Amino acid sequence: MRFSKLYLKTLKESPKEAEVISHQLLLRAGMIKKLASGIYSYLPLGKITLNKIEKIIREELDNAGCQEILMPVLQPAELWKESGRWLKMGEEMMRMQDRHNRDFVLGPTHEEVITDIIRNDIKSYKDLPINLYQIQTKFRDERRPRFGLMRGREFLMKDAYSFHTSEEDLDREYHNMYKAYERIFTRCGLNFRPVEADSGAIGGSHTHEFHVLAESGEDDILYCNKCDYAANSEKAVSNIELTQNDEAEKELTLIDTKNTSSIEDVAKFLNVDITKTVKAMMFKSILETETKYYMALIRGDYEVNEIKLKNAVNSPVELELITDEEFEKLSITKGYCGALKNISEDIYVVADETIKPMKNMVIGANIKDKHYINANINRDLKINKFYDIRMVKSGEPCPHCDGTLEIARGIEVGQVFKLGTGYAEALGAKYLDKNGKLQVMTMGCYGIGVSRTMASAIEQNYDEYGIIWPVSIAPFIVNIIPANMKNQTQVDLAEKLYKNFSETNIDTIIDDRNERLGFKMKDSDLIGLPIKIVVGKKSDEDIVEIKLRKTGETIEISANEVINKVRELIKTL
């Protein structure tokens, strides 16, 4: 490719709406263009990188025994009603009606469609297992689309679905896909981490997320500095030691705590350690017409993990905070909640495991500006359940070894998921087993955010000058730049090198534009090409300069040796 022919409009300034670096740089490098909120076109450079990511995914999945298919964007509502998700999905699911007023979904995912295909095609255990994947545009009507390709309304996903005769066979395939994902993200040149995660809304029993590590990541990941353990903060557990407090129970006493605004203030005011205090938070779950109320108790120095709490109370829906009106209705004083024996029967109280060994605690009194001191579990508190509902913090001990958990920010780019039998049951995907008995299939599903992977590669690889693409997904690896377009020797040598590179498998572009060297160098760095070859003053001596985008390293080299040197360098990048 020649820069003179390439459709490319780079921007000096980043558009105001772009908050994160990948969004800024994708726009500035002319790789994407906004059409509407959360909806982008991919311009030539962006499309090349996208194609390279897709190719890596296809190769690794084909090698792992998956088979590619393509399912429609438009999905009839009937299937979603059958699975029960037509109502559940809410406003994030895009819907439309055709000319006959039939309801359709713009596919946010394809569990329903694939299960419909399989239930019609597969009749016998002999046809299982099977793993089918597609790379398809998906739609999600985000309330607040943002961060460019990171959280768009129309985006590219790879989704795969596997069907099995047993949990064991699903385990095998789950591991197979886990390994394929490791190869995919490794080949994309990304620093990533597979982490244990909560199975959430898709349902199912077991899941790992693949996170690209980047400071701008939206998720917190806890990982062990010694072993392989890693989990997102929703799921992370640790091995903190809890010692039973053996104090004698003192008398429950009401204390005025008027001028305190946080649990830290209360502890300071009462001159007790914060580990003696208990915070209480009110949540609710709304399922169809039924609202349930929960109080979560957590030691003052920890935070409640809503996902763990949701699991503790077996809620099928996300929990929400309660309103001021609900506080009043439940006779709970906001800001001074306490799980006293006399609170409403409608409140189910879950206490974190760290509460169990505590004695003589400081708790809210359910009276404005008042706390109790010396509260004790059996004597004073209503607790329906003890459960781990705690956010793990950096520095805590690993649950699997004697290492320490550290915290990092991650961008979720992939997920592998044991779905179990939920969808197969709902949609009737059954097969005849060896004994001729009808059985429900067991399913797995496996996603990769293709466009998001592209953005996350930038979040992890950039500097003040622009993108620094990993070699495997760079739109071009080598950029040959004649320094002075009026110097025929330089131009001729650059063109000769371009011709030679074109005969290799190294994707090469030549910057044959009538522009100054500085301008060309800036464009090259902005769009993130890994290797520049500057053909400058020493062209007379057949000497050119290799410049590495990542390290800034400069290597003078004879034009004859430059291809071999580049091959060598690529291996190290």
Next chain:
Amino acid sequence: MRFSKLYLKTLKESPKEAEVISHQLLLRAGMIKKLASGIYSYLPLGKITLNKIEKIIREELDNAGCQEILMPVLQPAELWKESGRWLKMGEEMMRMQDRHNRDFVLGPTHEEVITDIIRNDIKSYKDLPINLYQIQTKFRDERRPRFGLMRGREFLMKDAYSFHTSEEDLDREYHNMYKAYERIFTRCGLNFRPVEADSGAIGGSHTHEFHVLAESGEDDILYCNKCDYAANSEKAVSNIELTQNDEAEKELTLIDTKNTSSIEDVAKFLNVDITKTVKAMMFKSILETETKYYMALIRGDYEVNEIKLKNAVNSPVELELITDEEFEKLSITKGYCGALKNISEDIYVVADETIKPMKNMVIGANIKDKHYINANINRDLKINKFYDIRMVKSGEPCPHCDGTLEIARGIEVGQVFKLGTGYAEALGAKYLDKNGKLQVMTMGCYGIGVSRTMASAIEQNYDEYGIIWPVSIAPFIVNIIPANMKNQTQVDLAEKLYKNFSETNIDTIIDDRNERLGFKMKDSDLIGLPIKIVVGKKSDEDIVEIKLRKTGETIEISANEVINKVRELIKTL
């Protein structure tokens, strides 16, 4: 690939709803699966063929200097209002609203979006010309989706758009794309014909359609048996000789023609040659609130070409037949229309060129059961315009040489189009020319129906046993079939051949299923694989049988020579 692992469910019977052969065979060969009316999933074999077609398209377009992009499915209504197509597109365009009730279109085409990109990016003549393409899912809410992939509601298109500083440069690119299309369809192994076509609803001045020739085609194509001339029936012209009739004008006479029901009957009843008769047909055009009425006159032995008539009256919209009420309102008697001098001023009369030399014609009298004989143009008829509004028939002389036009059925798989300045004008896509003056860009657009190309390849290549894929787009080229899975010599030799073929670039599958030979042969022929290698009884002697799908030819050959022989055969297929 191994048949034992391949996701494949072939059907013995073709589903009832499948009317055309490609639809029947794609379903029976397990290549596609219906999700909803006009909406299909591509299963593994179908997806492989689709990927092969896409690869050919990408390679040829990249070589022709186009650059790939990807534009969104969801397009904001504002752009379509700006171009004026929001209202024009009618019910065939799928629309939806997002959660904020903003209107969106599910892209049936991308002229608006590409022009929006270009008007924002391109400022100077130096950046032109440019040609950008994408392969993207398109949506069209057909009133009656049918014929499987031939007329679906969700389908795959390659669309390209070029931008130029002049008509001449557009001409150059149009030719460039025309040539690229010839290479694409040639590489796909299709017997096709580029034909002149009417520019229709997209607007613009000049267009060619690329038709795959097949008896099941929906379009008639007229082509010269001597030169390159070819046009679809809407556009075709011929060189018929018209001789002025020198008869004296006889007296206009009203005749009772009560028992005649067609113009042929009238001619027979009156004992005149049908070439002395004139048929008249009533049409209308509705543009917003204005309805215009047209009467078309055509010699009795010809048919009116509505598209030519539409062009004759410069109607921006399709013409329609008028209703019984309108006949009454206009005082025209249905079935006995005649362009008499006294008809309503609201009727604009267009007569075909073949009327001009006629004398003493038979025409409808605008009275039930009555015709006039001896009608003459200037004396008796109202004619506003003479124009070629005739359907050309097979056997007429070529307009460009002394050859004869023949008729064939075609399936339109591609179109190249000179759009001109319409969209650029409407959306304000302008650039500064060499003199610093603002100019409107000139556009071309170029489409290929990707999924339709797949279906049309079948319409052209099949027999009673199934599909006969052209080699270049066959899901697999070679199918190695051990005849008897219980014979270890056969299985070993087949596996050895499979291994050897896997090291070549010849896409190969082995049918390692525990099934009878006949069953496997039938499946292979149904899914259309070009070459079977049967490893049978002569395995002891290292001899196998090559069977060609297309010709049925069988070749016995030593296992050692089979790869070279297959390479040789592929060139001839």
